[in-house]
Amino acid sequence: MPELPEVETIKRELAPHVVGRTFASVTICDDKPIKQPEPERFCQNLAGQRIDRLERRGKYLIFHLSSGQALIVHLRMTGALLLNPRDPNHARVIFHFDDSSQLAFTDRRRLGAIWLAEDAKAVTRKLGPEPLEAHFTTEILAKLLQKRQAPIKAVLLDQSLIAGIGNMYADEALFLARIHPLRQANSLSHQEVQELYQAIRQVLQKAIDSKGASIDTYKRPGGATGAAHQDFHVAHQKGKPCPKCFTPIERLPIRNRGSYFCPRCQAI
């Protein structure tokens, strides 16, 4: 499932192929992902626009266009952006460029979303800080957690507090920081907050270096998988021995999401 490292990988690998290119036309096979404007206007507005720059904000991918408008894509669970695929499975929208190359938005479960907006902030304004940027500090994380009584796992998934962390990397960060996912966010000691801060940054950066985790349907624009899931300690590892203490990894539903953790390294 595309989280920050996956979307960052897609941005980096897509940019050299699409920046500077102009949309010739757009084929909408399924209206559902097109959130704004109406599908007809969506296609009309996009045609003739050049892509100036790509940006990632949280799990959103933003195409900055020559008109000043922004094309914004959220892949949700099973979305993918594939360059010139041979036979795209579950193709929902196909972007045709002026040099006859194509970018296909595919999405098995149809939860993904696409906007064409005057300003990307209209879509992304509720997001919290970028966890890998310099202005995200231990102190900022501490302040966010201070006010929250919810389980730390649920808090890490709240995009309005920190942008880009999803289920897999929340579990990995909590394991590295040795914090039980059900701990109340405001109960963490300063030491624990510091370790969690380091763990979040380390887990996300390492996953970007490995080009994302191919759990389920995640694919890079060229169709290749990522390798980050090979480094997972607990995420999706139920029953396997903890890499540190060999205790079997457990799975616990928190807010309807599977939380994987080591009951010994992450004692409550």
Add this chain to the structure above:
DNA sequence: CCCGGAACCTGAAGGC
């Protein structure tokens, strides 16, 4: 505002 649960969605996987 904060918190938790349901809904959206569909293919894969597992039980009987």
Add this chain to the structure above:
DNA sequence: TGCCTTCAGGTTCCGG
């Protein structure tokens, strides 16, 4: 073999 149920989790909405 085949039908049925359950599960996956990113976001949004709703009720307490």
